[in-house]
Amino acid sequence: MGKYELIATAAMGLEAIVAKEIKDLGYEGVTENSRVTFTGDEMAIARTNLWLRTADRVKIKVGEFKAFSFDELFEKTKALPWEHFLTEDSEFPVSGKSVKSKLYSVSDCQAIVKKAIVERLKKAYGRTTRFEENGPLVKIEVSILKDVAILTIDTSGAGLHKRGYRAGQGEAPLKETLAASLVLLTNWSAEKPFIDPFCGSGTIPIEAALIGQNIAPGFNREFVSEQWGWIPDRVWEEARMEAEDVAKYDQPLDILGSDIDHRMIKIAEGNAFEAGLGELVSFKQMQVRDLTSDKQYGVIIANPPYGERLGDRPAVESMYREMGKAFESLDTWSKYILTAHEGFEKFYGKPATKKRKLFNGFIKTDYYQYWGPRPPRN
Template sequence: MKKFACEDFPDKFKISVSCASGTESVLKKEINRLIGVDVPAINGRIEFDGNPALICKCNINLRTADRIYIKTGEFTAETFDELYDAVKSVRWEDYIPMDANVYVDGKCVKSTLFATSDCQRIVKKAIADRLCTKFKLLRLPESGSTYKINFYLFKNVVSFYVDTSGTGLHKRGYRDKVGIAPIKETLCAAMLLMSDFYKTRPFADPFCGSGTFLIESAFIARNIAPNIARKFAFNDWKNFDERFYKSAVEEAKDRENFTIKPDIRGFDIDKKAVELSLHHARRAGVADIIKVENSPIKKFKPWSECGTIVTNPPYGERVYGNEDAKRCYIELGDALKNSPLWSCFVITPHNGFEKYFGRKCDREKKLYNAEKECRYYFYYPKKETR
């Protein structure tokens, strides 16, 4: 990474990366691979010493991160006065320019101060008071770009963050239309990274919906940075040097490998889902390696000796009812009976999944899809034939 200097922006701070519950170990590995930092997640976040270049690198490259923050402080606060004083002691003027549009969001969990909206008001007031004093203003004009500040009050310890991502990092930009119960791109990427998917292994999603697993697996296979095509909150910040971003984009593009031609196939009973998957694959720039068929699970046949399925089938709750869901699980199990070298990874909240699929899983993990508690079932290739 080239070295530049942000004229007004600090060049050293704590970076805090958040992710979905259950995916922390994958994020930890990603961070280690990307920047060589090996630290555990605490309360769903991974924190390490960073700089503006790493802010860009993490936003562009991390597949499983929800958001990248700058952590500006951590204090004990049991009263509103303590909260106000804590906020006011942070050097906000280092990060936030005079004309910033400051937006505050936060959460109070298991703390004496429990009213989030009251805390939000106090935090906003204390930041405004500090900035007015430092910039010698009577009030903030708030006419410039947005700086979103987050606070998290947990067991009377409050932490403050500047959000560098803006829109959540699951919004890669390729999915502009909504299918039936789409999965977040970040959760999908975490599931793929937990599976045995590898670029030379045929890949299938027999319930492909809007194509998320097909596209994310193509990104992984070709080493395409998931957020290469989108912008972040810091892109609008006048005090953040654009050259850090340009350099991180160049670096990510250098790592892409379009000569890799993985065999990625999607199937769906719904014609519209097939069109949607192809539309999204074109937008993501990976349509050349993705095949999608309008076909029900009962017709699915593994087409090579080995392969990987990672999928998010119907849960039996919305458009497709419980009987449909059960039939899908039975037919998925049947389709794989004579293909012992195919692995299968399935997320569902349905507690009869293993029974209908016809096999006890090798491993399972609790994950949340759209805040619904689910199990992620791992079926590896059968041992005796591996």
């Protein structure tokens, strides 16, 4: 098996969680802005795609170099071993981006990289004619930042947040990768009760259930790199078999999602069923002010409305007050609330133990953490 430099891309603020996931899989990562770089073989490509809950994609870094001119970009791209990744019939579109660089025309950079790869492949395969590109898809990206070009190949295909269970969604769905991050940033474990009082289409409870039963988030989907001949089928079979072996399907869970909208409850139930968790996660139509529980030492994760439109603010702020009052009785529970509303603590009625900055898409949010007491040791 070969060794590759791999990049797991991540939303801003989630890099440390992605790095921990990579470490838990047995690989050492280096954390940078919006990515974690690590070394691994073909099995690492399969395992990280199957297992990373919080990363956006897994890419292979083919090369990195300084490029101040188009000639330099062409020659240094042509010098890379593209024939290892591309067959004679590979379909290889090139996308690109350029920030603070002399080579600022993205379309020109893409065209030059494409031409350089074609020239390399012609020599490698002894061809003089053009390539048909009717085989497996291999997406290439040229990214130039401050005159440093990085050439990567996407191994994931559809983003890793696309788990394959979301048959329906609401108006502002939370990405599955962010939902999983919200769970992993708490002190929740599978034996504790769990409530999401603004569950929408059920993403947070479903991600919690996948974590609770140690189910690989990519288990029920396909990845573009499964079509590449240089990664043997047995690698994917072994990686999936490993995921099957370590899943804890017998682990009981106490997970509830509630929402004020009965239509969202129906959608959430459908999504949980699609994820194979229909019997494990409960959903209930309910307002947050009516939330009660006689259970102890549970975890609440809430992604309530933010009141971004000025007209919505009074209703949202009133609901934050109701939430604060309802949560007061759950004094042994830990509560975690994601919102972009900067005055949240004032309306909720209590300062957070800790705050963490996160992005929900392009919306800058804070994750307010209210830690409950530790349960007594038996």
